[in-house]
Amino acid sequence: MTTTCTSLLVNKGNIHECTLQEAPRLQEQDLQDGEVLLDIDHFAFTANNITYATLGDRFGYWDFFPAEAPWGQVPVWGFADVSASRHPDIAVGTRVYGYLPMAGQLRVRPGNLTASSFTDTADHRSHLALAYNQYQFTATDPAYRPELEALQMLLRPLLLTSFLLDDFLQENDCFGAEQIILTSASSKTALGLAFMLQHQRASRDGKPQRIVALTSAGNVSFVAGLGYYDQTIAYDQLDQLDASIPSVLVDFAGNGGLLADVHTHLGDNLTFSSLVGAAHWDQRKTEKNLPGARPEVFFAPGYWAQRSKALGPAELMQRFASLWMPLTRSVGSWMEIRTAAGGEAIRQGYLDTLNGLIRPETGMIMKTLSR
Structure with missing residues (x-):
C-alpha cells in the first residue's frame, strides 16, 4: 500500500485547469470517535460530472469535498471499502456505494445508520442535499451485482435523474404535449429518459405520441440505431422538427443558442421547457424573453425529496427499481467500458x-488514484 494519496483538483474559475495533488495517506489514528475511513476503489466519470463542475457554485457541488481555493474536487459516483473505523457498528472491509471525491480516500462521519445505508453527517455537508450524502451498503442492496458495478456507477445516478424527469412529466400529463424533445440526446441521462418514456408508453395510453432526439450530426446514426427515439434530428436540421403540435423540450445540452432556436421554431406550441444538464457547458448562457414556455431548471434532489414525502422513499425506490433492470440490460448490450x-x-x-x-x-471508469 502506498503512503500517499493523490487527488485530482480542478480550478473552480477555469475548469480546463486541473492538477494532481499528493497528500499523506490517512490511518486509523487520524480518525475521531465515530468516524470511518473509506479507501476509494473506482468511480465513473461522465458528462454529468462536468455539469457538477459547471454548476458547482450554483448548486453547492464544490461544498461536498472542500479544497483550498481556487481548487475544487469534482464529485463522482463509485465504490469504496472501509479501511479503518472508529464507529462501533461499521466494520473494516465493508463495501459501500455513493458520492465520492476524485481521490484515494474519504473520511466520513456516519449517522442515520440503517441496515442498508448511512449518511455522512460531517458539519460541512449538513446543508447539502440528502440524496448526495447517503452511502449504500452493497451487502444489503437488492439491486447490487458485483459484475454490474461499472454499469451501476455509470448509470444509476443518471438514471435516477431520468426516472425523476419521467415521473415529473407523467405527473403533469406531459403538459398536454404530443411530442417530447430531448437535446444532447446521446447523453446517458437523455437516453435513460427516452428509454423510460418509450418502455412505458403502452401503459400510458400511447403518450407521448412521439419522442424526438436532437443531437450532433456525428451522433445521428448511433442515436437512431438504439430504437429509443421515434425521430432523430441533427442540430443543423431543426426544420425537420414538427412545430405544429404541442411540445415539451427537455434540454440536457445547456447550449443557449440551441435553446433559443428551438423555442423560436416551436413558438407558442412549446408548452413546457425544462433545463436539466450542461453537456455543452462552454455555450451555456441564460436566455430571456424566449417564445413559448419560460425555461425552468429541474433540480433532481429537490424533486426526489418532494416525491419521497408524497409517496414514501420505499415506494419511490421500488418504482425506480422496476425500470433499472430492463434499462441496464438494454444499455449493457451496446455500451463499451473504458478504464483509466x-x-x-x-x-x-x-x-x-x-x-x-x-x-x-x-x-x-476510473480506477483509484492511490490504493
Whole structure:
C-alpha cells in the first residue's frame, strides 16, 4: 500500500485547469470517535460530472469535498471499502456505494445508520442535499451485482435523474404535449429518459405520441440505431422538427443558442421547457424573453425529496427499481467500458470528457488514484 494519496483538483474559475495533488495517506489514528475511513476503489466519470463542475457554485457541488481555493474536487459516483473505523457498528472491509471525491480516500462521519445505508453527517455537508450524502451498503442492496458495478456507477445516478424527469412529466400529463424533445440526446441521462418514456408508453395510453432526439450530426446514426427515439434530428436540421403540435423540450445540452432556436421554431406550441444538464457547458448562457414556455431548471434532489414525502422513499425506490433492470440490460448490450487507471490517466480522462472527446457509446471508469 502506498503512503500517499493523490487527488485530482480542478480550478473552480477555469475548469480546463486541473492538477494532481499528493497528500499523506490517512490511518486509523487520524480518525475521531465515530468516524470511518473509506479507501476509494473506482468511480465513473461522465458528462454529468462536468455539469457538477459547471454548476458547482450554483448548486453547492464544490461544498461536498472542500479544497483550498481556487481548487475544487469534482464529485463522482463509485465504490469504496472501509479501511479503518472508529464507529462501533461499521466494520473494516465493508463495501459501500455513493458520492465520492476524485481521490484515494474519504473520511466520513456516519449517522442515520440503517441496515442498508448511512449518511455522512460531517458539519460541512449538513446543508447539502440528502440524496448526495447517503452511502449504500452493497451487502444489503437488492439491486447490487458485483459484475454490474461499472454499469451501476455509470448509470444509476443518471438514471435516477431520468426516472425523476419521467415521473415529473407523467405527473403533469406531459403538459398536454404530443411530442417530447430531448437535446444532447446521446447523453446517458437523455437516453435513460427516452428509454423510460418509450418502455412505458403502452401503459400510458400511447403518450407521448412521439419522442424526438436532437443531437450532433456525428451522433445521428448511433442515436437512431438504439430504437429509443421515434425521430432523430441533427442540430443543423431543426426544420425537420414538427412545430405544429404541442411540445415539451427537455434540454440536457445547456447550449443557449440551441435553446433559443428551438423555442423560436416551436413558438407558442412549446408548452413546457425544462433545463436539466450542461453537456455543452462552454455555450451555456441564460436566455430571456424566449417564445413559448419560460425555461425552468429541474433540480433532481429537490424533486426526489418532494416525491419521497408524497409517496414514501420505499415506494419511490421500488418504482425506480422496476425500470433499472430492463434499462441496464438494454444499455449493457451496446455500451463499451473504458478504464483509466492512475493519476495521469484520470487527469486525461477528465480533460477528454470536458472537451467532448468521449463517444456516447463509451462508459468511462476510473480506477483509484492511490490504493
